[in-house]
Amino acid sequence: MWLNNRQALLWIVAFGILSAIPVAAAAAQAEEQPSGKPTSQNTCVVCHSHLGGQLASPTGPFPTDIHAGKGLTCASCHGGDPTSMDIRVAMNPAKGFRGRPSRQEVPAFCGRCHSDATYMRKFNPTVKTEEVAQYFTSVHGKRLRQGDRRVATCINCHSVHDIKLVSDPTSPVYPTNVPATCGKCHSDREYMQGYGLPSLSQVDDYQSSVHYRALSVEGNLAAPTCQSCHGSHGATPPGVTSIADVCGTCHAHNRDFFEKSPHRDAFASLGAAGCVQCHGNHAIQTAGEYMLVGPNSVCLTCHAPDDNGGQRAQEMATSIRQLDGDIQRARETMEQAERAGVDMSQAMSELTNAHNRLVMARTTIHSLDSAKVAAETTIGLRIAAEIQEEGKQKLAELRRFREGLALSTVFIVGVVLSLYFYIRKNGRSGSTEP
Amino acid sequence: MFSKEKLLSAEPEIVPQRSKSFPLAWIEERVDVEPLRQFIRHKMVPLHRHSYWYYLGGMALFLYLVQVVTGILLLLYYQPSESNAFESVRFIMTQVRFGWLIRSVHAWGANLLVGLAFAHMFSTFFLKAYRKPREMTWVSGVLLLFLMLGFGFSGYLLPWNTLSFFATMVGTNIVGVLPFIGEFLLRFLRSGDSVSEATLTRFFGFHVAVLPMVTAFLLLLHLWLIQKKGMSVPLGVEAECRQRGTRSRTIPFFPDFMLRDLMGWYLVLGVLGWLATLYPWELGVKADPFASAPPGIKPEWYFLFTFQTLKYIPAKILAFDGEVLGILAFGLGGLLWLLVPFLDRNPSSGRMSRIIHRAGVWIVIYILIMTAVGYVAK
Numbered sequence: 001m002w003l004n005n006r007q008a009l010l011w012i013v014a015f016g017i018l019s020a021i022p023v024a025a026a027a028a029q030a031e032e033q034p035s036g037k038p039t040s041q042n043t044c045v046v047c048h049s050h051l052g053g054q055l056a057s058p059t060g061p062f063p064t065d066i067h068a069g070k071g072l073t074c075a076s077c078h079g080g081d082p083t084s085m086d087i088r089v090a091m092n093p094a095k096g097f098r099g100r101p102s103r104q105e106v107p108a109f110c111g112r113c114h115s116d117a118t119y120m121r122k123f124n125p126t127v128k129t130e131e132v133a134q135y136f137t138s139v140h141g142k143r144l145r146q147g148d149r150r151v152a153t154c155i156n157c158h159s160v161h162d163i164k165l166v167s168d169p170t171s172p173v174y175p176t177n178v179p180a181t182c183g184k185c186h187s188d189r190e191y192m193q194g195y196g197l198p199s200l201s202q203v204d205d206y207q208s209s210v211h212y213r214a215l216s217v218e219g220n221l222a223a224p225t226c227q228s229c230h231g232s233h234g235a236t237p238p239g240v241t242s243i244a245d246v247c248g249t250c251h252a253h254n255r256d257f258f259e260k261s262p263h264r265d266a267f268a269s270l271g272a273a274g275c276v277q278c279h280g281n282h283a284i285q286t287a288g289e290y291m292l293v294g295p296n297s298v299c300l301t302c303h304a305p306d307d308n309g310g311q312r313a314q315e316m317a318t319s320i321r322q323l324d325g326d327i328q329r330a331r332e333t334m335e336q337a338e339r340a341g342v343d344m345s346q347a348m349s350e351l352t353n354a355h356n357r358l359v360m361a362r363t364t365i366h367s368l369d370s371a372k373v374a375a376e377t378t379i380g381l382r383i384a385a386e387i388q389e390e391g392k393q394k395l396a397e398l399r400r401f402r403e404g405l406a407l408s409t410v411f412i413v414g415v416v417l418s419l420y421f422y423i424r425k426n427g428r429s430g431s432t433e434p
Numbered sequence: 435m436f437s438k439e440k441l442l443s444a445e446p447e448i449v450p451q452r453s454k455s456f457p458l459a460w461i462e463e464r465v466d467v468e469p470l471r472q473f474i475r476h477k478m479v480p481l482h483r484h485s486y487w488y489y490l491g492g493m494a495l496f497l498y499l500v501q502v503v504t505g506i507l508l509l510l511y512y513q514p515s516e517s518n519a520f521e522s523v524r525f526i527m528t529q530v531r532f533g534w535l536i537r538s539v540h541a542w543g544a545n546l547l548v549g550l551a552f553a554h555m556f557s558t559f560f561l562k563a564y565r566k567p568r569e570m571t572w573v574s575g576v577l578l579l580f581l582m583l584g585f586g587f588s589g590y591l592l593p594w595n596t597l598s599f600f601a602t603m604v605g606t607n608i609v610g611v612l613p614f615i616g617e618f619l620l621r622f623l624r625s626g627d628s629v630s631e632a633t634l635t636r637f638f639g640f641h642v643a644v645l646p647m648v649t650a651f652l653l654l655l656h657l658w659l660i661q662k663k664g665m666s667v668p669l670g671v672e673a674e675c676r677q678r679g680t681r682s683r684t685i686p687f688f689p690d691f692m693l694r695d696l697m698g699w700y701l702v703l704g705v706l707g708w709l710a711t712l713y714p715w716e717l718g719v720k721a722d723p724f725a726s727a728p729p730g731i732k733p734e735w736y737f738l739f740t741f742q743t744l745k746y747i748p749a750k751i752l753a754f755d756g757e758v759l760g761i762l763a764f765g766l767g768g769l770l771w772l773l774v775p776f777l778d779r780n781p782s783s784g785r786m787s788r789i790i791h792r793a794g795v796w797i798v799i800y801i802l803i804m805t806a807v808g809y810v811a812k
Contacts, residue, residue, distance in 0.1 A: 341714040343527040343534060401535070405711045412704040419697045423690070 042082045043090055044074035061162035070123055077109070104144060106153040107132045134234035141234075150191070157181055157232075173232070176215060178225040179203050202226075205282035224250065244274035251275075257366035287362065289324075292317040315370040319377040320361050326384040327354050333391030342394045347387050354383035477687035479664070482671040487557035489698040491660075494554050496699040497547040498653070500706070501585075504540040505642065512592070514638035516631035519594035520720040527717060534714055541715035543706055544586055548736045550702075551579045559774070559794050562781040563666035569775035571659040574652050576772045581649045586734055588641040591634060599721030600731045602637075603629045608744065611757050630723065669781060730812050739801045740764055742808035 049059040062068050067076065075082040080097035084090045091097045101109040111132035113119055120127045135141040140151045157173055164171035172181040183203035185191055192200055199205075206212050206226070214223035229246050230236060238246045244264075248255025258264060258274060267274055278291065278298040291298045292313040293305075303309035330351055334344045357380030364373045461467065479488075511530055513522040526533035555575060558564060564572035591602045606629065610620030625632035667675075667682045675682050685691055733741050743764075747756040770777065780787040 341712070343524065343714070343717055345717070346524060346528045401711055405707055408707055409704060412700050412707075416697050416700050416704075419693050419700070423693055423697075426690075 042073050042075075043085050044078070044080070044082050046085070047087070047090075048074075058161040065161055065163050066165050066168075067163060077112075103149045103153055104147075106155055107135050107141070107144070110154045131233040134231070138231065138233065138235045139237070152185060156185070173227075175221045175223075175225050178227060179206055179212070182226045202282045205280075209282060209284045210286045211284060243276055247275040251363075253360070253363045254366045257364060261366060261368045263366075263368060289317040289321050292365070309368075312368060312370045316361075316365055316373045319370075319374050320358065320365075323354070323358050323361060323377040323380045323384065326381055326388070327351065327358060330354070330384045330388040330391065333388055333395070337391050337394045337398070340395065340398050342398055344391065344394070347390050350383060351387050354380045354387065356380075357383065474688045475686075477661075478684040479687050479691045480667045480671075480682045481685045482667060482682060484561055484668050484671065485694075487554075487561060488665060489695055490550055490554040490557055492695040493698045493702045494547060494550040495653075495657075496702055497543050497550060497706075498649075500543045500703075501540060501547060502646070504536050504543065507536045508540055509642060514592065514635050516594065516634060519592060519634055520717075523593045524717055535710055538710035538714045539706060542709045542713075544589060545735070546702065546706060546709075548579075548582050548586055551582050552736070555579055556794070556798060560791070561666065561668045562778075563668075564775040565666070565778075565781035566775075568659070568663050568666055571656060571663060572775050573772060574656040574659060578649065578652050578656060580768070581645055581652065583736060585641060585645050585649075586736060588637040588645065590734055591629075591637045592641065593717060594634060594721050595718035596721050596725070596728060597718055597731070599629060599723065600727045601733050602633065603727070604731060604741075605733055605737070606633075608741075608757070608761060611755065612761055613758060628723070669785075732808065735805060735809070738808035739804035742804045742811065745811075 045059050045062075048056050050056070058074070062074070073082055074080075075096075078098055078100070079095065080091050081089050081095040089095065091099070098109075115129050115132045117129045120129050135154075136145065140153070143151045144153060159172060164174075166173050168174060169176070171177065180203075186197075187200055187203045189200050207216075211224045214220045215225060227235065228249075229238060244255050244258055254275075264274070267277060279285075279287065290296050293299070297313065299309060299313040303313065305311075305314070334347055334351065338344045357376050361373050361376035361380065364376055367373075508526060511522055511526045511533070513519060523537065526537055528534070530536075558572065558575065587602075587605060591598045606620055606623045609623060610616045612619065621627065623633070623636070624630070625636040671682055732738060744757055744760045747760040749756050751759050774790065778787045778790040780790075
């Protein structure tokens with residue numbers, strides 16, 4: 001039976017479309033594998049990369065994702081059958097297809113692997129697997145469970161399809177990127193509305209702090225960022241009683257001195273947080289004797305200059321400033337000697353001991369015991385004085401040597417000239433034999 | 435009867451002698467120094483317009499003696515081990531009285547010595563002093579220069595600082611690419627696969643025992659040959675004398691030449707004192723074998739022209755490894771240089787070989803340019 005023209009045209013178009021699909025798929029696959037190296041088929045990428053918009057967005061960055069690097073595919077997280085071009089098979093829940101998780105489902109979605117120690121050990125024998133459990137102890141996790149869909153989940157910090165290792169400098173959780181990552185939400189006044197946080201300037205404050213300078217200017221990746229004090233997966237604001245412990249993880253001596261000092265109970269009775277009471281929290285500045293005495297003294301916010309506390313502060317500041325000054329003078333003398341060409345590396349290394357005493361004296365301030373501070377500064381002052389003396393001796397020796405050099409030069413020039421004139425006078429003409 | 439005069443004349447004739455000081459008289463009673471005295475009294479050396487080049491050899495000898503003395507003083511404190519080498523040199527420089535000066539004189543003296551040895555060798559070359567019968571004087575002199583380079587290479591590692599460590603690594607690597615014997619030489623020099631404490635101990639042994647012993651022998655041979663064959667007179671001066679029908683002017687070795695030599699020694703001492711005091715030799719940073727090599731690592735200046743040349747040689751020349759060919763070419767060049775008196779027979783018959791002379795000029799220009807390029811190259 002012959003078809004009319006209209007029917008024939010429809011059949012031709014339909015046949016053309018149907019036959020074009022596998023050709024397009026094959027072409028797309030050829031684009032996906034430009035090297036021509038055969039790999040297992042991943043139809044998720046084949047189709048999604050041609051769908052455009054949000055559906056195509058994961059396919060672009062995914063090849064650089066750490067999961068792709070470890071050989072995982074879309075189906076490893078989302079399930080389904082990536083070998084079938086048929087959408088009904090590829091995305092069939094019967095084939096394990098899980099699709100896109102809701103925000104509440106994200107922690108469990110990631111935790112399917114990341115909480116499985118046996119599975120994760122294949123990739124890294126020392127990897128932690130308690131992140132999801134910790135997350136649900138955090139303010140973020142608790143609020144998520146309460147139905148707050150705006151709080152951070154795994155993907156807000158780690159991103160979604162371009163996840164990098166923490167050690168990768170392009171990762172949003174790389175130490176230098178952490179403040180910006182946290183600040184994405186915590187510095188957004190509009191976004192944070194309704195959470196009742198006392199301040200939204202934490203990131204700005206932190207970026208003015210000594211900790212941030214150590215991280216960004218000195219490149220010290222061990223310097224504290226947000227998660228160092230608040231925790232990462234278990235992020236929570238430290239309470240008044242735990243602040244000393246938080247700071248004490250790095251500043252152990254300071255914490256120990258503070259714990260044994262009269263301030264501990266005094267602060268506790270006033271409900272004042274330990275360290276932050278004097279040092280602040282996010283905008284922590286380099287500590288110094290200016291905090292003990294003078295117009296910016298934190299001691300004098302509670303004490304009077306002539307009371308016991310004020311006098312101890314004065315004593316401690318005086319002895320520490322004296323040590324600091326002596327170390328500076330010793331260093332200047334050494335540098336002067338080094339510029340003159342004297343090797344002072346050993347003295348410089350010894351001066352480190354004096355500087356260590358200075359650091360320890362400043363740490364001992366937290367004991368509020370001026371005698372203990374003086375014990376440290378006395379040792380430091382002795383070392384600094386010895387080095388200062390050594391530097392002076394070296395410089396004096398160098399001066400004497402230069403004088404000696406000048407004298408010996410005069411002598412040598414004198415001898416050479418005398419020899420020259422003697423030879424000129426007595427030995428100029430040699431005998432010539434015929 | 436005998437007169438008083440006759441009686442006196444019958445007594446053995448008493449030759450009035452000059453009274454001598456105690457040590458000289460004491461020695462002369464036991465050792466016959468008269469032949470030596472006669473030798474010194476009658477030793478004559480030529481005097482001409484190029485005579486001043488002769489003093490370079492004497493100055494190099496003086497610097498070698500300075501190196502021996504300062505080296506022995508450093509040896510009193512130096513400890514050749516990975517854990518102590520750097521620290522002991524630092525101790526010398528910071529704690530030992532005048533230690534920094536001794537070390538600085540030793541380091542600057544080494545560089546001046548190599549420089550003067552090069553200048554002495556090229557002056558001898560261009561004055562054709564190597565011609566018959568002084569071929570062996572030339573050979574012993576060139577071998578002495580090679581020994582000085584060996585002193586420089588082995589001594590450079592001893593402070594065990596970063597620069598010396600990596601320069602030794604690069605230097606021994608270069609030897610290692612030689613075919614057949616490279617692997618053996620590399621392991622022999624390093625006393626293992628890599629530069630380590632064993633290399634330090636070995637280089638120390640070379641620096642303070644093997645090389646000084648060989649140098650002492652060659653130096654005595656060199657000086658003996660100079661005394662035996664006398665100093666050469668340049669071809670041009672000889673030709674002028676022939677034209678005039680006279681012989682070259684001469685002066686007594688002692689005191690005339692000795693005083694001139696002494697003048698050169700004093701000048702070297704003055705320059706060495708200035709350099710060592712005003713530009714003390716730096717110690718640097720202790721070597722860390724696990725650290726990566728600092729950028730722009732270079733050998734000492736006297737190896738720079740070979741190092742720079744090897745950098746410019748392509749990786750492959752026909753089917754051969756470029757670096758291997760370069761090293762073989764330098765080895766062959768050194769051998770030819772050593773055998774110059776036997777290759778250039780013309781000067782012995784009073785003529786000058788223009789090819790050899792021009793080759794020498796180009797070699798000097800090449801060394802100067804490549805050293806300068808190596809110095810400024812990053």
